[in-house]
Amino acid sequence: MTLSNVAVAEWHRIHRLEGPDTECNRLQDLGFTPGEPVAVVRATPLGDPLVVVVRGTQLALRKREASWIVVE
Amino acid sequence: MTTPVEAAESEEADPKTRTVCLVGMPNSGKTTLMNALTGGHFHTANYPGVTVSLLQGRSRKEWGPPMTLVDLPGVHSAVNPSPEEELSCEVIESRHSSVRADRFVLVVDATQLERHLKFAGFVARQGKPIVVALTMMDLLPRVGAQVDAAGLSRKLGVPVVAVDARHGEGVPELVSALQDAAGPPAGSSALATLGEQPAEAYRQVRTLLGDSDTLVQPEGLAVLVERDSLTARVDRIAMHRYLGFPIFLAVLIGLFASIFWFATPFMDAVDAAFAVSGDFVTGVFPDSMVAAFVAEGLIGGVGAVAVFLPQIIILFFLMTLLEDSGYLARGATLVDRPLSALGLHGRSFVPMLSGFACAIPAVFASRSIPTLRERLLTIWIIPLMSCSARLPVYALLLAALMSDVFRQGLALAAIYIASLLIGSMSAGVIGRFAFPDRAPSLLAMELPVYRIPRWKVILRMTWSRSSSYLRKAGMPIVVVAIVLWLLSSFGLGSAQPRFADTTAAPLVVPAEMDYSLAAQLGQATEPVLTPMGVDWRVGVGLISAFAAREVFVSAMAIVFHVEGEDEAVQSEGLLETMRTATFAGTDEPIFTPASIIGLIVFFFFSLQCISTVAVVRKETNSWRFAAVQLLFYTGLGYGAAVATVQGLRWFGVA
Ligand SMILES: Nc1nc2c(ncn2[C@@H]2O[C@H](COP(=O)(O)OP(=O)(O)OP(=O)(O)O)[C@@H](O)[C@H]2O)c(=O)[nH]1
């Protein structure tokens, strides 16, 4: 399961990141590290991007980016 | 001979030559602190990526021995940085060609300790002395956390000072910590031992904070997803599935339409003041050339533009309010999907919107867009955004087109929104041809919490934007007013003397408008202007507008006023003059709906701002880009104006 297809307002733990290297490194740097709880707060009107919360911060992630974040 | 290192050390010893850099993640309050330390008016706003260049200043005298301060753009991550982040990384890692930091003030948002301290590790590893400034302490209750500065300082091994720079709280303490932090370089602090790998560094940060209540983190997974109730409540509506876009549109329409709706009483007051002083001058010194110059050239010309100053101030005020609320990042998120389909980026929305104030900071603001292609496309379309220099022109033309203020407001909003839409779509078309290969980019944009704007901050920003607008536009307006008045009041050896009291040189003599130098120059442009449905007098205005777009308004005031010699014409408003103006020798009006709409279309597209061309050249590092942009938009403006006028006439609109 990835962050792009989890239900809204539900906590999940990040398992690993699976995608282009530089982008995934940057996402990790921003706080999406394995083991960390994340949740989708809401989808925007067009369904993409998603608003996610990690380490107490809300970020807008495109679905493509959210699909690199594999959750447990 | 001293080596560079020794020189650096001896400079460091003298506080007067010490350079202190403000670093931190975006939107943590660095520039707000910079303003408090320097007494400056640098741009602050509630979205990440406001500062995109190095801001330099000296600390105020009241803070002890003055030091040089440099405010850096915020950095999300040193991995794959965008240009403005790269600039900060250069300074932090001592790679910058001119700015060398001796000390750092690390600005840390207390509500997001983990992420900000993780970044702090990167700065601390550079081995320079560090003082941590904790901001947003007032927002801690909202996230249900507490942070104790003294405790944090013990854990991190560097001085920590809580500040609220909006009111100057904690700033004296910060300065004294900075001045006696001559102590150990931060190389030995706990902060500097944080690892480089994100996962490892975050784990270490948590261990560092571990045994305290400073942790801002859901304890098990059962905690509510949304904690901050104000932000959650607003976002539920602002990003609502069905309401999100209608609200977005309403915000934009409200912003632009209220420029008209609220400005009328102020405009009438300015107008009356200039009219009275013009009449006064001509009344006291009738028939004198100097009086005519002051009344028609200066008061008439400058006054014609000054009337629109209230609208510009209202625009700046509302934009500042919007920027400070935190809504902009939401707007950017809403439009990311359509914009990225066109080859732009969600973040392009912020430069596009600030293009409504002025294209120059907007071009700089596009530095925060991660990939080159998206950045270049954004810079390509910024000149299409209706900047504040166009506002007086549109306001004048719309008032000539329709008399109802409510409809003028809506029409103005339509022009602004059209510039957003046409701009985005042209990016789609141009992008396909000019930059075929497309690298995908990362959005990952932080959504700041909504903050209740502080009136003091808003009013100060509005004032500093308005006064810098005046400084920039004032000079061209006055100079062109003088030149134009001279050109339109004098002719080559004319038989129609204008002033009785002058003994003029035989070659250049005061002349009636139709025989003036301006007329002779303007008439040369007539063939080009006829298809646009206007005469040479409007042509003089269009050419003058290349000095600054708002000059068009004062040029119209001078060119059309000088002509009417009798008192009645002089004291009536520019609008009335335009309404009655006819093509020379006929009673065919110049300003018909078709020709006015044609002029609006011309100003909509054409790029008449040399400073924009220069800044685009600098940011893209390409003369070709800037030159093509100038020729393309100005050519397009003329072509589209002619097509509009001819098209409207074909449909029977005069
Ligand atoms: N509530 C609160 N707001 C603050 C505080 N300090 C700054 N702000 C607000 O936070 C917002 C961001 O401030 P800036 O100074 O522009 O942030 P910055 O770190 O320079 O941001 P970038 O230039 O994007 O890196 C502004 O709206 C400020 O008014 C604070 O202590 N408390």
Ligand SMILES: [Mg+2]
């Ligand atoms: Mg800043």
